[in-house]
Amino acid sequence: MTTAKVPEHVDLGGPPDWFREAARQHGYGGALASLHQEAGADTLLCGPSGYAVASAETADRARRWRAAGTVADRAVGQESRSTTVPLQALGLVAIRCAPLPPASPSEYVPWALRLTWLRLGLSGALLDACMEYLGGRTTGGEPMLRQQLLKGALADTVIAHLEAETVLTGGGATLPELADVNCHITRTDRELLRLLGASGFTLDGPGRTAYVSEVLADAYIGPTGTDAYIGPTGSGVSL
Amino acid sequence: MIELDDRLRILQRAAREWATELRSHALEVDRDPDAVMRLLDVPVIRGSGTLQIPPEYNPHPLVLSGERFYMMSALERVVALEECAWGDASLMLAAPGAPMAGIVVAALGDEEQKERFFGRLLERLTWACFALSEPARGSDAMAMTTTLTPATGGGFTLNGGKRYVGNAVRAQLAVVFARAGKGPTGLKAVLVDTSASGFKAEPVPTLGLRGAQLGAITLTDLEVSDEQVLGRHLSSTRAGLWAWLRTFNVLRPTVASMGVGMAQAAVDYVRAHRRQLTSHERDMIDTMDRQINAVRHLTRRSAIAVDANLSDGYIASAAKVRASRIAEDVTMRALDFFGPAARLEHPLLEKLARDVRGIEYMEGTTNVQRLSLFNLLARTSNAGRGMGSGTAQGGRPEFGGSSVT
Numbered sequence: 001m002t003t004a005k006v007p008e009h010v011d012l013g014g015p016p017d018w019f020r021e022a023a024r025q026h027g028y029g030g031a032l033a034s035l036h037q038e039a040g041a042d043t044l045l046c047g048p049s050g051y052a053v054a055s056a057e058t059a060d061r062a063r064r065w066r067a068a069g070t071v072a073d074r075a076v077g078q079e080s081r082s083t084t085v086p087l088q089a090l091g092l093v094a095i096r097c098a099p100l101p102p103a104s105p106s107e108y109v110p111w112a113l114r115l116t117w118l119r120l121g122l123s124g125a126l127l128d129a130c131m132e133y134l135g136g137r138t139t140g141g142e143p144m145l146r147q148q149l150l151k152g153a154l155a156d157t158v159i160a161h162l163e164a165e166t167v168l169t170g171g172g173a174t175l176p177e178l179a180d181v182n183c184h185i186t187r188t189d190r191e192l193l194r195l196l197g198a199s200g201f202t203l204d205g206p207g208r209t210a211y212v213s214e215v216l217a218d219a220y221i222g223p224t225g226t227d228a229y230i231g232p233t234g235s236g237v238s239l
Numbered sequence: 240m241i242e243l244d245d246r247l248r249i250l251q252r253a254a255r256e257w258a259t260e261l262r263s264h265a266l267e268v269d270r271d272p273d274a275v276m277r278l279l280d281v282p283v284i285r286g287s288g289t290l291q292i293p294p295e296y297n298p299h300p301l302v303l304s305g306e307r308f309y310m311m312s313a314l315e316r317v318v319a320l321e322e323c324a325w326g327d328a329s330l331m332l333a334a335p336g337a338p339m340a341g342i343v344v345a346a347l348g349d350e351e352q353k354e355r356f357f358g359r360l361l362e363r364l365t366w367a368c369f370a371l372s373e374p375a376r377g378s379d380a381m382a383m384t385t386t387l388t389p390a391t392g393g394g395f396t397l398n399g400g401k402r403y404v405g406n407a408v409r410a411q412l413a414v415v416f417a418r419a420g421k422g423p424t425g426l427k428a429v430l431v432d433t434s435a436s437g438f439k440a441e442p443v444p445t446l447g448l449r450g451a452q453l454g455a456i457t458l459t460d461l462e463v464s465d466e467q468v469l470g471r472h473l474s475s476t477r478a479g480l481w482a483w484l485r486t487f488n489v490l491r492p493t494v495a496s497m498g499v500g501m502a503q504a505a506v507d508y509v510r511a512h513r514r515q516l517t518s519h520e521r522d523m524i525d526t527m528d529r530q531i532n533a534v535r536h537l538t539r540r541s542a543i544a545v546d547a548n549l550s551d552g553y554i555a556s557a558a559k560v561r562a563s564r565i566a567e568d569v570t571m572r573a574l575d576f577f578g579p580a581a582r583l584e585h586p587l588l589e590k591l592a593r594d595v596r597g598i599e600y601m602e603g604t605t606n607v608q609r610l611s612l613f614n615l616l617a618r619t620s621n622a623g624r625g626m627g628s629g630t631a632q633g634g635r636p637e638f639g640g641s642s643v644t
Contacts, residue, residue, distance in 0.1 A: 049580035082583040085269050086446050086593070094583045139379050149606050190567060190596075197377050198403040198453070198600040203444040211446055211593070215582055222579030 016114045017168070023121030024128070028212050031118045033058055038114070039066040044074070045111060047220035050098040051082070056091050065097035068108035072098070086211050089203055094219060105175050112178045113168065115220045119185050120164050122213040126192045127157050129206035133196055153195055160188040176224070182217045183224045189213060241539040247318050249303045254319040257283035258326025258500075265327035268450040269590050272442075275333040275409075275450060279364060283323075288335035288364045291316070293345050296357035311345070313489050313542035313555075317496040321535070324500030325507075329594055331497075332405055333450035336360065337367035339405075339490060340414040343428055346486050347470035347478060352430060359412065368410035368433075370401040370456050378603070380416075380426055380480060385458060387417040387427050387468075395419075395468070397429065397437070397461040403600070407440040407454025414469070415458065416483075423480035428469040437461030447593030488552030491559045491602045492542040498562030498598040499538055502531045505573035505591050512585070513576055520576065527569050534561045553615050556608035559598075563605055566595035 023031040036058050039045035044052035044059065046067040052059070064073055080096045087094060131154070134144045144150055164181045167173055173181070189210040193200040200207040243251060260283050268274045278284050290301060291310045301308040310316055316338075323331040337344070337360055344356045359365050376382040385399025397417055407413075413431045431438060439457040465471060470478025506527050516524070541554035570592040574581040582589040599605060 047579060049578070049583075051580050051583055082580075084582065084586070084589055085449065089444070094580075096580075096583075137375060137377075138382070140381060149609065186571070190571075193596065194599055194605060197604065198372065201403075201445050201447065201596060201600060202453075203446055207446050207596075218574070218582045219580050223575035223581075 016110070016117050019114050019118040020121035020124070023118045024124040025121075027125065027209060028118070028122055028216070029055065031121065032216070035111075035114055035118065036062070039111070040064060040071060043071065044095065044097055045220075046096075046098040048108065048222060049219060050096045051094050051219040052097055053087075053092060053094045053216055053219045056093050059093045059095055067098040068105070068111075070098070084215070086203060086208060087215060090208060090212065092212065092215075094215070109173070109175060109178070112175055112221055113171075113173060115216060116164075116168055116178050116181055116185075119182060119213050119217060120161065120168065122209050123157075123185050123189050123192070124161065126189055126206055126210055127154070127161070129209075130154065130157075130192050130195050133199060133206075150195060153191060157188055157192055160184055179221050179224045182221045186214055186217055240536050241543065243318060243539075246306050247314070249306055250308055250315060251318050251322060253303050254322035255325075257319075258322045258324075261323060261326030261330045264330055265590065266586055268327070268330045268333060272333065272449050272452040275330065278330075279335075284330070284334045285364065287331070289361055290336060291338050291341050292357045292360060293353070296353055297361070299361070313492045313545045314539065316489075316493045317538055317542040320493050321496040321500040321503075321538075324497035325504045327450070328497050328501055328597075329448045329450035329590075331450075332448060333409075333452065335364045335366050335409075337365070337412070338493075339369035340367040340412065342486050342489055343369070343414050343483070344430065344469065347428060347473065347483075348430075349472045351466065352469060356412065356430060365412060366406045366410040367412040367414065368404050368406045368454075370404045370407070370413050370415040372401060372403045374400055374402045374455070380423070383416065383418050383426065385415070385417040387419040387429060387463065390462065394465060395429070395463040397431070397458045397463050399458050401456040401458070403443065403453050404440075404456055405451040405453055407456050408442050408452055410440070413438070413456070415456075424475040424478075426480050426483070427478070428483070429463050430467045430469060431461065431463065435461055446596070447590070448597035451597070484552070485549040487602055488545050488549055488555055491552060491555035491608075492538055492545060494598060494601045495534070495538040495541065495555070495558040495562035498559075498566035498595065499531060499535045501591055501595050501598070502527075502534075502562075502566040502569040505570040505588060506531065508585070508588050508591070509573045509576045523572070527572065530565055531569065534558065534565045537561060553612060556603070556611045559602060560605050560608045560612075563595075563598045566598055570595050 019031050019035065022034065032054065036043060036045050036054055042062050043064045043066050044054055044062040046052045046065050048068070050067065052065060062074065064071055074097055082094045082096065134150060137144045164184060167177055167181050193207055193210055196206060199205050260281055264274070264278055275284065286301070289297070289299065293311055294300070294309050297309060301310070308315055310319065320331070344353060348356060372378045373383060373385060376384065385397070385401065387395045387397055390396045397415065399417065401415065410433050413433055414428050415431050416426065416428050419425055419427045433440065437459045438461055440454045443453045443455050445453055506524060509524060538558040541558040544551045544554045573588055574592055577585055
């Protein structure tokens with residue numbers, strides 16, 4: 001295995017908020033592939049837990065992995081794969097390529113920023129799906145979108161998105177701030193899913209986008225206030 | 240606070256043993272909902288097929304320490320199902336029996352219908368589904384488009400589509416809701432054999448509670464005899480919406496108890512798998528325990544209220560809202576205890592966080608319950624008089640299931 005220190009300042013290509021529009025317009029597929037692409041040719045981007053989440057195609061093609069501050073050739077025999085039922089059904093894989101990376105939060109910020117923009121885009125797509133779904137429904141003969149309960153819930157989403165956008169715009173957000181934004185996005189998505197009724201619970205509906213988004217946050221960001229990786233054995237390891 | 244008496248504690252202890260068995264198969268059924276067919280010899284799975292049958296039709300109830308349990312009261316259901324949901328709500332919902340359809344048949348069926356329906360459940364393992372929600376209309380009763388129309392030569396013809404029906408594909412029997420006329424009294428329920436010509440069910444894969452195997456049902460010129468129409472011996476008022484809303488009041492505490500059980504499962508998982516907890520983390524866990532306990536007692540209170548008066552479903556609405564919320568919050572917070580990649584390295588917790596979302600959609604969404612509670616407030620408050628609407632549950636006539644308001 002070859003390992004190399006990554007230069008501190010990396011040209012990550014286009015503007016981070018590109019990921020927002022890409023995800024909002026086209027879903028997680030292309031945006032996620034681009035995130036890995038920006039990590040390097042045939043490279044899997046790993047989060048602070050060492051996991052990469054990618055399409056099976058991207059994972060099969062990748063020859064290297066990249067974590068904060070480190071790139072290395074893949075050693076497939078040393079990797080561990082994990083999955084969930086929905087991930088498997090959606091053709092995504094989670095591979096722990098990297099050992100726990102050394103603490104280098106500043107080098108991870110650009111990736112976390114891109115991932116957060118991506119998730120904000122997916123949340124926007126979920127809002128779009130809610131508007132379309134509710135716009136086509138009536139209750140008691142009245143359009144659902146005239147109901148104040150729903151108007152309030154949808155307006156709360158707009159507020160959450162504006163706040164997230166503000167934190168992300170212009171650079172300077174720290175990892176804890178990005179973790180907070182991601183937590184907010186997850187909660188916002190969960191509220192939106194409530195508006196979709198059971199249609200948000202199906203594997204082929206908008207709920208799958210929210211689910212993938214949650215898994216991405218989990219693998220690449222982690223919860224607010226987390227300062228340790230706590231594996232399945234329950235023992236904490238400082239990052 | 241509402242403590243259980245000795246009899247209910249016996250049931251609770253037994254249910255905890257069932258829960259352990261359910262838990263051992265939880266991930267298998269999540270991967271493959273059809274796995275339940277390989278688990279039919281598991282005692283709790285097999286036994287569920289004959290639970291929840293009224294005493295007059297059930298000569299062989301569950302007997303524990305000399306106590307007989309028919310599981311027809313909301314409180315018995317709440318006590319047992321909280322524990323079972325702690326084990327695995329998904330597999331519990333996949334088990335044979337008629338936990339929802341049976342309530343409707345017990346409430347609306349005549350003697351012959353009840354004997355036929357419950358006799359079938361006792362005779363052999365049977366799934367009976369409850370087909371109410373419709374595509375794009377959810378459980379909005381007034382918007383229901385499935386029709387029950389008189390047929391030339393007698394009987395009726397059933398046409399329409401249902402969606403998000405638990406166990407639809409497995410079911411041999413179905414209680415199907417349809418419109419036979421205008422207004423609340425025009426709503427009917429019919430008992431259908433799913434092998435009948437014109438009945439087609441297909442699975443609708445879900446993100447969570449996958450064992451329940453939601454399905455979509457298509458009804459095409461399905462012939463229904465007079466004997467299959469539930470409530471035919473009742474007045475149209477008693478057989479209509481009013482009676483059904485009372486039925487749903489029984490189910491809401493049960494759904495709430497499932498949320499409580501899943502929330503408790505998440506907290507217990509954290510305790511079992513996080514060896515090193517800071518004092519702050521221990522405080523967080525204790526707080527979650529207390530919050531769950533408050534909802535547990537609210538749920539029991541709602542069950543007692545419904546058992547005393549089937550029309551008294553307001554506390555059940557509150558319990559269901561709180562249970563849905565606490566289950567979602569606690570499972571998310573539980574994941575946070577394990578840091579990044581918790582969803583990838585703790586499959587049971589990851590599954591719980593998916594499954595709890597199903598609580599929101601069963602027996603009326605949070606917004607449906609909130610509107611019902613507001614209507615109660617409007618009717619009982621001097622300032623609010625005339626502001627609410629006036630069905631049995633207080634709100635727009637909507638049963639529950641998958642509607643979004």
